[in-house]
Amino acid sequence: MTVEFISYSGAKAGQPNAHMIASSGGRILLDCGSERRSPPGYLGEMERPDVLWISHAHGDHCGALLDLMEKWPKLVVMATKDTVELLRVALDGGRSASISARVDAVLRRIRRVPWRQFRSLPGVEGARIMAVEAGHIPGAAMAVLEIDDGGRTRRVLYTGDFCTHDQIVVKGAGVPVFEGGVDWVICEAMLANDKEADSLEYRKEADALRLAVEEAAGPVLIGVSSIGESAEVAALVGGTKKRVMVDEYLREVLEVSREALGEERWSKLTFGDRRRLKGHLSADGVVIAPGDQYRRKTAAAVLAEPLISDESATIVVLNRARKKTGAGRLLSARRGGLVDWQGRDVKLGASVIHRRLINHAPRWQLKGFLSGLGAEKTFLVHGTTGARWGLKRALKSDGFEGEVEVVEVGERW
Ligand SMILES: [Zn+2]
Ligand SMILES: [Zn+2]
The missing domain is CATH 3.40.50.10890 (Rossmann fold)
Structure with a gap:
């Protein structure tokens, strides 16, 4: 596959997420990390993305948005409508008027992605994106990317933070089903090793x-x-x-x-x-x-x-x-x-x-979700290294056939 995956931040638990999918058509950054808690200098190492997708309005996924826009003012940013509305609070948080004005200017430029309809990715040739409900918090979305790879369509799913159970306001994630399946999944694993979470209802x-x-x-x-x-x-x-x-x-x-x-x-x-x-x-x-x-x-x-x-x-x-x-x-x-x-x-x-009103997928959900998708390659991010290895072993002992990668920041696939 000539499509490439690299994680700049967010392999480990608690580390903000910034992952890149690159093809000959262009580069798509999946969430942008946060200067405060991502690996030092990660923005300096990053190749210029064409599009930034923000999965949801939590600081560990959108924290560096203003920094990114300063570095690359023409960057195209995409998110769901509810995420854009919540971003104002996530980025502003009662700070100074000058920051509020910058936040407003950035938010006005974000392209709203509707639910379950493909949209082209400006600047990334032969690629499109669709938002699928992720549960978790209002507006949170998984991104389905379809990328042209020399005449063949490659499908990549980035979960962001998700859960499949219904909460009260936010309904559980939908599992996207595609003819021909999904090639790659980039999946969070925050609660992969949390035994208590596994038995909670x-x-x-x-x-x-x-x-x-x-x-x-x-x-x-x-x-x-x-x-x-x-x-x-x-x-x-x-x-x-x-x-x-x-x-x-x-x-x-x-x-x-x-x-x-x-x-x-x-x-x-x-x-x-x-x-x-x-x-x-x-x-x-x-x-x-x-x-x-x-x-x-x-x-x-x-x-x-x-x-x-x-x-x-x-x-x-x-x-x-x-x-x-x-x-x-x-x-x-x-x-x-x-x-x-x-x-x-x-x-x-x-x-x-x-x-505990959990809004991440515990292990039983992660296993069911990933088995249902049956991807050729599954990249585990956003969980402790131990938790992600634990999930990999659990998937393998269940007979899961795809490759499972416990991602390290800086590695390329
Ligand atoms: Zn979150
Ligand atoms: Zn998160």
Whole structure:
């Protein structure tokens, strides 16, 4: 195959994604990484792409967009409509007016790719792209590339982050079926080795969270990641009888999912600034605030402080809770014991609830998805090296026939 694959960033877990597909017709960059956490100098090593595809509006996939546009001002950028809307929040994040103006200028130029219709890739001869729902977060899309390779069409699927189970707002990924199959798949593997995730049922976790919120007598605080998780949680607790107030900062994100949330749930959400959120908690209300791991200085961490010693309060931790974060500290303390909260010991009176609303594919989904596609070559990215080797072995022991590559940054295929 004269089509080439090279990964500039994002083979490992937590490393932002930037992968390139190159053919004689041109170069397509799949996500653009982030200057902060990608390998140092990766943008300097990159060959100039003709088109950049942004799979979804998470910083580890779109973080370097402004840097790229500065380096290559004529670069064509493509994404789904919802991704473009969420990119404003992902890239801007309440920063200065001059950054906002740059973000606006870049966003206006992005070409919107509709769902499930092929579009040509400007500047890449003989190639086209189609967006397929990826689950994960609103707007997230897999890219199907069709590239002319000396009279034969090569098909490459880039999953970005995905999951096949339905969440509340975002439906699960569709598995694209093509006559003649797919030649290459570039697949994320974030949860490939997460045994707990493999046995979780999204619905059960969501129901348990809803019940805990409904039964709480006192204030409830839910720290969420801004893009994706906030809409899911708003949909979930918006369906309870509780009065819910959402941090004003999240309004723009939730607007994108307004239709999916439905007018009834939407009308039950109120938005407020820090002062109003505090008041709402004092009146035993439910608050959704940004800060999924209750990291220092996030809205969720600030609002949590007075609740920690309050025995009537409930603090909800979702998904990841690394040890050193506020979430990790809350989870490792016993009720009645002490929590180390920003250098100060605070007695834990609140009940702390941990629920995982996963939005990546756990191993069983990865195996089913990849077996269904049956690609000649599968490139595993975006997961620890151990997890990706584990998935490769699991696929092989299931009799998977295609080649499976555990990608290293800088390698070429
Ligand atoms: Zn993501
Ligand atoms: Zn990611």
